[in-house]
Amino acid sequence: MKCTNGTSYSVLLGGGQSGNTAARYLQSAAGQRVNYNLYTNAAHSAIWDNLTGVSQTANGADNWLPVYGMIPAQSTPPTGSYTDTVQVTINW
Numbered sequence: 001m002k003c004t005n006g007t008s009y010s011v012l013l014g015g016g017q018s019g020n021t022a023a024r025y026l027q028s029a030a031g032q033r034v035n036y037n038l039y040t041n042a043a044h045s046a047i048w049d050n051l052t053g054v055s056q057t058a059n060g061a062d063n064w065l066p067v068y069g070m071i072p073a074q075s076t077p078p079t080g081s082y083t084d085t086v087q088v089t090i091n092w
Helices: none
Strands: 008-013 025-027 033-035 037-039 054-057 068-070 088-091
Touching: none
Parallel strands: none
Antiparallel strands: 008 054, 008 088, 025 033, 037 068
């Protein structure tokens, strides 16, 4: 995104269909689930939530915020397509 130089902003990610940012899941059309989460860093140590999120101050240039996803070890689900929809909120 691109904001005016000096503008403070935050980016929040919702909990998806689980409604819980600490327990996100992907779901198949048959109702099978795969747990996953989204993080603010490559070390997967800070969950990207809908309260704190990521806050920065714009410098007037394009700004990219990478989102790091991870699927933890769990029972292998049946093959298929699994989806989730996560709301992104930008406050400034």
